[in-house]
Amino acid sequence: MRCYLLIVIFLFFGFGLYGQSFTFNRQIRGVDLPSETIKGLLQDAKGRMWFNTSMGVYYSDGFSTFSIPASVQAELSNDIGMFLDKDGWVWLFNHTKKAKVFFYDQLTWRELALPEDIVAQATELYKRVVVFGKGADKKVVMLDEEKLYLQDRAESRWLSYDLPHSELGFFYSHFEESGELLLFFENRIISLKEGQPNFFEIENSFSAGSIYHVAKDQDTYYFLGRNFLAKGNLLTKVEKIVTAGFEEPQYTHVDYTYLQIHNGKVYFFFNSQLMQYDPILDRRLKIETMQSLRSYSLTAALVDREGIIWLASTRGLVNVFSLMFVNYNRREFIDDEVTAVHVMRDESYLLGFNNGVQQWEKGRVYTIQHFPELLSQPRNRITNIVSDKNGQIWISGHQQGVGKYFPEQRKIDFVNSSSNDEIIGVFPVGDSLFISAKRKVYQASIRDRGKELFRNEVTEHWKQLSQLREFYVRKIGEISDGKLMVLLGGNVYTDDSIRVSPNHLFVVGFDYLELDTGILVGTEKGLKIFNKQGLKDFEYHGQKIPRPVYALKQDEQGRVWAGTDKGLFLIDEKLIKNFNEKSGLAGSEINRGALRKTPSGQLLIGTHKGLSLFNPLEENVDLPAPILEITSLAVLNTDEDNQELRQVPSTTNFIEVKYLAPSFLQSLDYIVYYYLEGFHEDWVQVVNPRSNSITFSNLPPGNYRFHMKISLGNQVETAIVSSNDFEILKPVYLRLWFILIVLLIFFLIGYLVSTLLTQLKEKGILKQAIDEKIYEASVTEDQFKNVWLSSKDGLCLSTEEGKIVAVNPSLSTLVGLSEKSLEDSYLWEIFSDPTFYDVKRKEIENLVNQEASTTLSLEMDMPFKSGIKVIDYFSTELKTEFEGKRVFLSVFRDITKQSQQEQRLQAAKERAEESSRMKSSFLSNMSHEIRTPLTGILSTAENIILQRADEQELVEQLEIITESGERLLGTINSILDLSKIEANKMDLNYNETNINDFVAKVLMPLKALAMKKGILLTVKYQKQPFLGKIDQRYIEIVLNNLIGNSIKYSEKGLISVKINKVSDKMALVIEDQGVGISEEFMNRIFQPFEQESNGYLRRYEGTGLGLAITKSAIDLMRGSIEIESKKGEGTRVLVFIPLERD
CATH class of the missing domain: 3.30.450.20 (PAS domain)
Known part of the structure; x- marks a missing residue:
């Protein structure tokens, strides 16, 4: 049992007026400025961003950065002012040197014509320009150190008024309302109404400082002065100081100030970092950029139409897409990675790390446990922190075991099992406390203490319930039907299926969330849902979450948040959104025990790079679509400056479309959809293009119209914008008039050629016929001559009288x-x-x-x-x-030689036939002369054996005589059979036969012979019944010889015989486990009188005629035989014999 003492660290952060950590973006899409010194920012009516830098004015359309025309830049000094009027025109003017004013009306640059006397009178050191009103009522105000110049553009006249600069001080800002323009100077305020300047007073009893900026939101006015922000319901009176004391130490002689209201929130700075005031929550927020810009104060700021906050300084430019994620890391905590979060009550949270535990309560951090040497090492990783129904807080501490937290003493007691298990998680369910260890599960009571927590292991029981050989548990909880939801880790024994028992539901996954439509399950393969249809991918409006889902949480609005390895996914009413580091999240990988909801509706998100606090009030729900405009539709491959687009020649069919739709929201994909009517069948999609131009090359002739739209992450989409119709003309050779002319020319040429050919044909027919006859005669003569001279036969032409x-x-x-x-x-x-x-x-x-x-x-x-x-x-x-x-x-x-050869062949034939007759006669005589006395000898011997059976020695000698005689008789019979087969004197006699019965009858004596040698002879009839026409004599010879050989050459084991019908053939397979046949003897196996074992030392008796007779008999029946054998392993014989057909 270990107890960790409290270490208290006071860190001033939270919800007070102190700096928050946000994710700032320095790599801004489409922005590449030549200078780090940014003096001014504005966004024009089309969404482009403009930057006033120390090296000139530049603007970006979200794809590229452009400078203003060189002709304009050359007329301006190094100290330039920038202004945006209500019509969206951009105004540039010199602060110093000669008075010059230019404006850009979204089409062209123009110079404002200043009267020569004003140019001559205006001082060179200080000038400012303000434009108010719009359209025909637009007025221009130019200020210098001595005068105020007012131009009424409707009447095209200038008025001038003296300014007491020593009394007014420097100019700061302007405010326009109901046709009245207020000019805020360092010391006084001047009102311009109906062309007359007058002093204007704002009552401020709270501060002696001047008002430098005013902004209005609905019925409330906000006043920015030096080091304070105030508000009131009247323009003429300050009623309340909202905040003060935010100005940083000033290191320049120039004040940098800013005030803007966006979506009800007030953004401002005065020689300071950017501040935000939320009047609904009465919250003040300091947006600290010191870490990103290394600057104490800002020179310019802007919240653009997409809610992106732009911050500029003398050391660079950054922006932040949203303030909805406030981030904290090792600057506030003991480590960057937050592994577990537990909400004890509002503004009181328990945080787990790899190297300890801290409690964050009301802006203070208390270190409960700390292992400095284990920074970012997971040995004592806190994987989850939970509370049971009695409010007791339990902590899983990996190798430390299970911990119990005592909030009053701010201490943790850890205990582990006797085997020092690695604790993965601890999960209270009712009165039970489930403890998940590596490959083990314990079920304890929330009232158990110390080692009692590990006395009841339920691992084997749960293995039986889940039917898994091995598992480890990630999470356990109770669902609405009373069952335990058990989330398992994936391994070789698990799969994606769900295993259900009466009281348990086993699923491979990280976290679950029960909804009305089913149970959401975060798995390694994405978000899934379990309902009556089973476990399947969760799909919402055609979208899925394909990433590993580690944590699930439902917010106050019923929306589902899913923590993955690629940030947070939010399932709201319309679609699935993704938030990652580009969106302001501290890190993209969300830890599975570190997604929690606070009582006030905020989310605490523990990532591998820090803790993010999600404030739903900062969520930009109504994201505006980009302002889309097709700026040009041009022909590329042409030398003409103004190519007519309505009818484009086929030789210049390369078309480029340029568009403008600025968006700097890099957290969402910039998706371009375009469709060229007449060419495409459906919309073409391009995600995050590198340029704002689309090119079509080699367009075929036809009529076209270009359509496009822009989407930001499929969350918001512009209306469809279309170009004018244009036509790609057909090539000249495909136009109708050209084709008709060509056809006419070809018709005339064809007619002339046809006439000429007809005349030539008529003149050439006769000559051609004569030439053909001459040629035919010549060919015939040559052919006859070749035959006459080359023939080997004698040829003679003679008359009927015999004359040659x-x-x-x-x-x-x-x-x-x-x-x-x-x-x-x-x-x-x-x-x-x-x-x-x-x-x-x-x-x-x-x-x-x-x-x-x-x-x-x-x-x-x-x-x-x-x-x-x-x-x-x-x-x-x-x-x-x-x-x-x-x-x-x-x-x-x-044919003399041929006749002589035939005579010799005839004589040879006669001699062969005589030899055959002599052989047959010899064999017949031998059969009679040898078998007759041999039969007498065998009969006599058998008779003596029967009569003198008691004389053992005599009987043994007579048995030798009998055995030798039978061998001799068998040899003679074999020779005679082979001779008859070769002489074709044994005709085939096919009879309808029950083949299975016939084979069984033939095998009966062979089975007895096999049993005498201790060999088992089996037969398998694979065709039942098996009827067919066969020659029984020859089949019997084949069976006796082949199976007899198997018995003769086997000393033990099994002889298998299989009978089957295969394609109108009788198939016979004989397999034994005998001595086998060598590879050398296989080539001579069917030759008569051949045996592998021969001479006086041969082991097996026989004449070597059996296989020769068998082969001859099978050939006679038009069959085939194959023998497979290996020495010492046995032999396999395969025989196919055709069945005679009717």
Whole structure:
């Protein structure tokens, strides 16, 4: 048990007239000034900001900073005055040197024409200009050290009046009401009414000082004097001093003053920091800029139309978007990060840090616990501070344990479990106090003390309820139906689902808030809502909060605040707003135990960079939309200065749109929506553009109109602003008149070309036909010549009398005579037997007459002079004549070698058939001559065994004879089967069969054989029933051989047989756990008489014919067999046999 003594630190901050810490912005969007010395600020009617600097006057449109025209700047001195009239015109004038006045009427710069006598009379050291009235009633007042010059712009005349400068002092400000202008000087006030200056008195019985500024809000006048602010209901009388004593020590000879009323609040300074007075709350607020500007006082200030406060000094320019967040950090507290907040009562708060606890009460901070060495270290981090129903305050202190705070003594007693748990949170619910530790949960009573708090651990019970193996609890609370809401930390065992038990609701998340529509749950994946539809993303007007939500709170107006890692999200009646550091928040990451509401409706927000206090009265609810104006619509790629936009040529179709819509509210996204009618189908969105111009390139011909609007963070939106219509003209070559001319020209050209072609065509048809015939004849002749000369067959043209007309080289070679000797000879001269031609001619003529054809083909031996040759002779009659005689084409093909080869093949065939007959005869004889005596031997041996069974030695020898005889008989049968299959003497005989029953019958003896060896043979029939046509003999051979091999080559284990039907095939799978087959033997496995184990040392008997017979039988049935095996691991055989179809 530890007790920490009180350390009291008095810090003067809170709600009195003392400096508050706000987040100031030095990187102002679109503002880039050449000088840090800012002497004046104003905002024109279009929202642009103007800056009077030591290096000239500049203005910004929110995108860029611009200087005034060089021609105007050259006429002005280094000491310039700046003024904004009621029409929104900007006036610039020289304070010193020659009298010069310029004004900008939002279109052009103009110089105010001053009479020469006034220019000559005006002093060079001191001049001021005031413009009052508007429109035609506008009047200009110019002051110097000696005179007051008044211009009535309606009558275009100047009046001048003497001024007693020694009596009046320096000019400070003006006030206009009901046509009367008040000019406030250092010592006196002058009234200008109806063009006549008079002294004006304001009764002030509270202060001897002069009034330098007056401003009016509804029926109340506010008066600013040296070091005081007063108010009254009449312009002529000060009734009450509002505040005093704010002027800083003066280090210059010039007074810097300012007074403005904005949204009912009074902003002012007098050689000081900016002050704010709220008449509703009667609150005074000092807006301290010393840390940002390093300046004791300001030179200028302005609250613009968006509520942004601009502060200028001789050391720079800053602005602040809002005063709704007042920030505190290590300058006031023991650390920056505020980890937990508890509201004990109004203006009394308990704050938790990584390194201690402090109590902030009525502007004072009391340090309850402090570990200076643990700055920003979470070892003793305070994660939450809560009070129970009896008002007792409980604190979770991480490694310190659970603490109880005693407000009267301002001390904390911490206690931890015997295992020194890391305490994550403490949560009172009714009479119970739940303590969340790392992977543990304790349930105690709010009346327990010390170690009693940790005696009842409920971790395992809650694991059963949540059905989670592991969890840690972030928060526990009671909801309206009496259940406990348990928020869990995410890990590998949890998910996004909700687990419900009779008394508990388990959800992964950080915080929850119960509403009428459901329970909001802040999770790592964003804000969700739990209701009858389950747990889903919370969506509001199409918006979601996708960031991790650490804390939830509902304010006095019923609005929901969500603390995330990217600031605060506010769900109000219209939309979801986001506040972050740009909005003035101390830090963007909100701690889950540090979002609390005070009794007065304020919010305390603990962040990683400090504590923010949200004041709802400073919230800018009615944010104005920017003033949007399309300033130009121009053609880019043209050399013309004034290109007509109503009809833009197609060659200059690059259009640029420039717009003006100033906004300096950087806390909200600046969103541009634009739509080019005639080009776009929907609005185009651009977020935070870098320039205020939009460019369209290569626009197609057509009619267009540009529309746009501006939105600030989708919270406020301008009206739609549209440009004038404009047209991109079509190119010349796409215009109708040009197309018609081109078509006419092409028509004329086509007509002339057609006429010319018709004449040329008529003249060229005859010549073309002649050329084609000549070409065809030439091609035909070349083709015939190529065939005649290249043919390997002998070709001969002869008449019906046998006279040779022509022969080719092949015939000359065939008959053994030269081509020259064959010319003009007769056919019978090519034969060695002169009678051969006459005999064969008669036979040929008889055949021709019988077949009634002019074509003949036959084979014969011809006795050429080169020798007798076997000739395939072909003859046909041609449709031509030679010397009045019919002409025949004879073809002589030499097939002598082919005939000899056929004779040799025929002889080989006869020898093979004789060999096959001898083999069959030998096998048949062997079958009879060997099997007959072998059968007698086996029968005799078996008979002796039966008769002499008591003679053991004899029986054993006879059994050897029997076993050897059966082996020999099996070998002979295998040889005969293989021989019959190879000789195709075993025909296929397909019968309709119940295949499962047939296989079971074949396997019965094989199962018995397997059991003798201690092997289990199983069969699985995967197709029930299985009917099909098979050849039972061959299937039985295949089954016996394959399963017999599995039994033979297995010593133990299981042999599995599976029967199935696959695509009209019988599928057979046999798997064993035998010795297996080596990879080398797999290539020879189907060869006859091959065994992997051979010689005298072989382990297994057999002929090596089983697989050869099986393969031959399967091939005969058009099936397939595959064998997979690995030595020492077993064998798998896969067989597919087609089922015979009807």
